[in-house]
Amino acid sequence: MRRAIFWIAAILIxxxxxxxxxxxxxxxxxxxxxxxxxxxxLAASLNLINGITGQFSIxxxxxxxxxxxxxxxxxxxxxxxxxxxxxxxxxxxxDTVLLLLGILVAAMAAGLAGLVVGIPSxxxxxxxxxxxxLGFGExxxxxxxxxxxxxxxxxxxxxxxLSNFFFFWVFLFVLVTVSTIHNLVNSSYGRAFISIRDxxxxxxxxxxxxxxxxxxxxxxxxxxxxxxxxxxxHYTAYLNPNTFTFVTSFYLIIxxxxxxxxxxxxxxxxxxxxxxxxxxFRSLSEFRLVGFxxxxxxxxxxxxxxxxxxxxxxxxxxxxxxxx
Amino acid sequence: xxxxxxxxxxxxxxxxxxxxxxxxxxxVYGVLRLINFAHSDVYMFxxxxxxxxxxxxxxxEQMGTSLLSAMVVMLGxxxxxxxxxxxxxRFAYRPGRTKTRFTLAFWLGVLGAAFGDLLGDSLAAIxxxxxxxxxxxxxxxxxxxxxxxxxxxLGLLIIAIxxxxxxxxxxxxxxxxxxxxxxxxxxxxxxxxGPLNLDSPKLIVLGVSLVLMILLNIVVNYTKTGKAxxxxxxxxDAAKLxxxxxxxxxxxxxxxxxxxxxxxxxxxxxxxPKIEPLMGVNPGLKAFVAAVLGGxxxxxxxxxxxxxxGLAEVMAVWLGSxxxxxxxxxxxxxxxxxxxxxxxxxxxxxxxV
Amino acid sequence: xxxxxxxxxxxxFGGLVAVRNLNMSLAPGSLYGLIGPNGAGKxxxxxxxxxxxxxxxxxxxxxxxxxxxxxPSSIARLGMSRTFQNIRLFKSMTVLENVKLARHMKRxxxxxxxxxxxxxxxxxxxxxxxxxxxxxxxxxxxxxxxELASNxxxxxxxxxxxxxxxxxxxxxxxxxxPAAGMNPQESIELMGLIRSVRDRFQLTVLLVEHxxxxxxxxxxxxxxxxYGETIALGSPKQIQxxxxxxxxxxxxx
Numbered sequence: 001m002r003r004a005i006f007w008i009a010a011i012l013i014x015x016x017x018x019x020x021x022x023x024x025x026x027x028x029x030x031x032x033x034x035x036x037x038x039x040x041x042l043a044a045s046l047n048l049i050n051g052i053t054g055q056f057s058i059x060x061x062x063x064x065x066x067x068x069x070x071x072x073x074x075x076x077x078x079x080x081x082x083x084x085x086x087x088x089x090x091x092x093x094x095d096t097v098l099l100l101l102g103i104l105v106a107a108m109a110a111g112l113a114g115l116v117v118g119i120p121s122x123x124x125x126x127x128x129x130x131x132x133x134l135g136f137g138e139x140x141x142x143x144x145x146x147x148x149x150x151x152x153x154x155x156x157x158x159x160x161x162l163s164n165f166f167f168f169w170v171f172l173f174v175l176v177t178v179s180t181i182h183n184l185v186n187s188s189y190g191r192a193f194i195s196i197r198d199x200x201x202x203x204x205x206x207x208x209x210x211x212x213x214x215x216x217x218x219x220x221x222x223x224x225x226x227x228x229x230x231x232x233x234h235y236t237a238y239l240n241p242n243t244f245t246f247v248t249s250f251y252l253i254i255x256x257x258x259x260x261x262x263x264x265x266x267x268x269x270x271x272x273x274x275x276x277x278x279x280x281f282r283s284l285s286e287f288r289l290v291g292f293x294x295x296x297x298x299x300x301x302x303x304x305x306x307x308x309x310x311x312x313x314x315x316x317x318x319x320x321x322x323x324x
Numbered sequence: 325x326x327x328x329x330x331x332x333x334x335x336x337x338x339x340x341x342x343x344x345x346x347x348x349x350x351x352v353y354g355v356l357r358l359i360n361f362a363h364s365d366v367y368m369f370x371x372x373x374x375x376x377x378x379x380x381x382x383x384x385e386q387m388g389t390s391l392l393s394a395m396v397v398m399l400g401x402x403x404x405x406x407x408x409x410x411x412x413x414r415f416a417y418r419p420g421r422t423k424t425r426f427t428l429a430f431w432l433g434v435l436g437a438a439f440g441d442l443l444g445d446s447l448a449a450i451x452x453x454x455x456x457x458x459x460x461x462x463x464x465x466x467x468x469x470x471x472x473x474x475x476x477x478l479g480l481l482i483i484a485i486x487x488x489x490x491x492x493x494x495x496x497x498x499x500x501x502x503x504x505x506x507x508x509x510x511x512x513x514x515x516x517x518g519p520l521n522l523d524s525p526k527l528i529v530l531g532v533s534l535v536l537m538i539l540l541n542i543v544v545n546y547t548k549t550g551k552a553x554x555x556x557x558x559x560x561d562a563a564k565l566x567x568x569x570x571x572x573x574x575x576x577x578x579x580x581x582x583x584x585x586x587x588x589x590x591x592x593x594x595x596x597p598k599i600e601p602l603m604g605v606n607p608g609l610k611a612f613v614a615a616v617l618g619g620x621x622x623x624x625x626x627x628x629x630x631x632x633x634g635l636a637e638v639m640a641v642w643l644g645s646x647x648x649x650x651x652x653x654x655x656x657x658x659x660x661x662x663x664x665x666x667x668x669x670x671x672x673x674x675x676x677v
Numbered sequence: 678x679x680x681x682x683x684x685x686x687x688x689x690f691g692g693l694v695a696v697r698n699l700n701m702s703l704a705p706g707s708l709y710g711l712i713g714p715n716g717a718g719k720x721x722x723x724x725x726x727x728x729x730x731x732x733x734x735x736x737x738x739x740x741x742x743x744x745x746x747x748x749p750s751s752i753a754r755l756g757m758s759r760t761f762q763n764i765r766l767f768k769s770m771t772v773l774e775n776v777k778l779a780r781h782m783k784r785x786x787x788x789x790x791x792x793x794x795x796x797x798x799x800x801x802x803x804x805x806x807x808x809x810x811x812x813x814x815x816x817x818x819x820x821x822x823x824e825l826a827s828n829x830x831x832x833x834x835x836x837x838x839x840x841x842x843x844x845x846x847x848x849x850x851x852x853x854x855p856a857a858g859m860n861p862q863e864s865i866e867l868m869g870l871i872r873s874v875r876d877r878f879q880l881t882v883l884l885v886e887h888x889x890x891x892x893x894x895x896x897x898x899x900x901x902x903x904y905g906e907t908i909a910l911g912s913p914k915q916i917q918x919x920x921x922x923x924x925x926x927x928x929x930x
Binding site: 003180183184186187188189190191192194195197198199201202203204205206207208209210216262 | 727729748749750751753754758759761765766767768769770774777778779780781782784786788790791792793794798801802805841842844845
Binding site for chain 2: 117121124128130131132134136138139142143253
């Protein structure tokens with residue numbers, strides 16, 4: 001009951017903000033807010049596999065790209081058939097269906113990719129995942145460059161705009177991502193993930209099928225990256241392979257390291273911080289440079305566990321209502 | 325049949341190039357368990373060094389085009405790259421391992437700057453970032469902040485990537501982002517063995533690679549230094565206890581790996597004369613796959629892996645399509661991880677419980 | 678046939694034969710000791726039993742089922758649990774969480790339950806918290822339930838590891854040098870703890886230990902190995918008098 005109230009309230013608040021936000025802060029900052037939201041989804045999902053489960057994925061941009069392109073492709077190529085199928089709905093409803101379908105397909109595709117990449121590599125020592133994800137990220141980018149149907153190097157531009165309410169959608173999914181990961185962490189699954197991070201051998205000895213859980217964590221993480229990609233693509237209505245390079249993957253790693261590996265609040269903080277530095281100071285390149293240097297130095301030397309530490313400053317623990 | 329043999333030779337020469345680069349990855353991984361992201365950029369550096377030597381007026385006047393001049397170019401590039409490798413190890417990786425504050429701060433500042441100003445628009449950005457990092461380090465030191473012991477794995481990884489980006493951006497700055505063309509330093513001859521047509525560059529690539537790999541094998545297996553390298557790759561701490569100067573051995577490993585990468589760079593430039601600062605990214609990734617294919621940490625494995633990958637690529641392009649050439653490496657990677665993750669030659673590190 | 682049987686196991690590492698044609702049979706409910714000089718192969722035997730290594734020859738059976746080809750987590754699920762020579766606690770977790778993790782195999786919650794935080798999940802979490810706390814009480818660790826496991830003093834960490842191992846509801850408990858680093862007083866307490874735990878939970882315990890007082894004090898049956906082979910097998914008294922054992926240890930006891 002409490003939870004239903006939470007979600008209804010959240011939807012109302014987000015919808016309300018959506019109508020006012022652009023007016024309050026202007027189009028420029030509105031865009032930054034949305035990008036920050038997408039980055040939160042990406043960072044939080046990366047944190048699940050790198051921070052919480054302790055693995056070494058450095059190709060998150062690949063899943064981001066898969067999500068973006070599959071969603072855009074579905075909508076671009078399937079628009080008429082899907083609209084036909086739901087013709088009874090008003091235009092607005094059709095758009096929403098398309099959008100949600102795109103997001104779903106993105107999640108499935110990215111998750112499947114995660115499975116294909118994860119199963120061979122997660123059976124093995126830590127370094128292998130890094131190698132594979134690095135290669136994977138690059139391969140996806142190269143593949144996209146070579147597929148003309150989705151624009152290749154020119155970029156994919158005929159993505160129909162499906163909404164004017166991207167603040168709402170992006171932050172709705174931010175809430176979905178964060179709450180999903182939070183709930184996972186506070187369950188048997190979360191304990192299993194963390195035990196794998198802390199000591200894989202001991203975890204295995206205590207009955208945790210480490211490979212299975214590593215793959216699970218990796219697939220969930222990829223799925224959310226796909227969702228982020230889908231939202232991004234539909235928001236910007238244009239996709240270019242250059243957005244999904246290794247450097248992007250690396251930015252995401254910086255976000256979670258700065259925020260605190262293993263801390264969900266940390267990934268939010270890190271994502272926002274890095275997005276702001278990157279975007280807001282895009283024109284003032286000196287400040288951007290200064291910002292990053294100082295940030296990285298401070299964090300990596302003096303607080304390598306990240307700004308919020310590996311457990312989060314505010315214990316996101318819900319006290320189990322134990323009737324004693 | 326003829327074309328097949330021709331493709332075979334193409335594959336082997338491509339593979340030799342991969343093998344030379346792969347050796348550097350595998351050796352460094354063997355002694356430090358580190359994926360040296362910057363290695364591909366040393367390959368690029370080697371090619372550029374060769375370019376500048378070959379284009380040097382005095383050199384051209386004195387040496388002309390001959391086998392000797394080619395050798396001088398290559399040796400020069402190798403020596404310079406070995407130097408770069410030693411510098412990278414000393415100033416980027418060693419502080420990362422031993423957590424020396426200032427050098428770490430320096431490199432993190434550089435990394436920050438590289439990100440802040442991605443395409444290296446100004447040298448000032450990179451230097452500025454480095455200075456800022458140092459300044460922060462000094463201030464922190466004076467204020468009495470103590471650096472925290474951390475899990476060095478991720479830190480080293482970040483530093484490695486930082487060095488790579490620094491070299492790539494720096495290269496674009498210093499060498500210019502536009503591609504250059506490697507001059508002719510070899511007399512161009514063609515050899516006809518039966519129905520096969522082999523041009524001298526391919527032969528040189530094959531021959532030189534072979535010689536270098538044999539030399540490496542001799543050093544690793546029959547010299548004291550080589551024995552020390554093997555000991556360090558087995559167990560760093562035990563090697564230290566045995567009186568081996570591990571820092572020196574690690575530096576030597578980097579030097580050798582870098583020299584080989586440079587040789588690879590020169591040899592590839594003989595075949596494909598176009599060079600540019602980002603030329604190392606793609607071959608680097610593939611060479612790494614080759615190293616994994618042969619068994620990461622295993623030196624003969626890197627040679628075998630390189631050859632196999634080169635052949636696979638050439639065959640795939642010949643039989644299929646060139647669009648997906650780059651995908652081959654990835655497919656090979658997934659396959660080897662699925663079926664024989666310790667690589668063709670295998671290494672099998674067992675973790676003690 | 679015992680609860681745990683090692684049959685003719687051999688394990689080689691390259692040219693080194695760590696364990697050679699080893700046989701061992703643990704009767705249900707027994708307190709069994711495995712001793713031998715350093716490098717004799719004791720930890721290798723442990724690792725073979727728990728699935729970390731696979732024997733080159735021979736087989737291992739738990740309750741009649743062959744386990745030597747299984748993964749450690751599968752073996753754990755069949756009822757075997759262990760502690761480690763160099764304590765392997767989950768450092769970023771609290772004392773309570775370490776034990777809760779070990780209740781993992783008892784869970785019925787699915788992914789959906791976890792993500793949606795269903796009633797069945799909260800019920801199960803409550804149960805797990807309860808079970809874990811009860812276990813901590815037995816080991817006098819419940820007062821420190823919220824502390825980080827890594828902040829515990831050494832002796833408490835060892836107790837926590839045992840508590841965690843017990844949380845998996847094992848049939849067989851393997852203790853890898855539990856008395857290492859303990860002073861005489863702590864060792865005596867440990868002996869009492871092991872005995873009472875064996876009785877209370879109806880376990881079969883296999884102990885690898887260097888501390889002879891502990892071994893002779895609680896083990897009912899002792900197997901001595903050297904260079905990977907069994908050199909003696911019997912009651913504490915028999916082992917203490919065995920000349921081969923004395924020779925292997927060169928007078929140590």
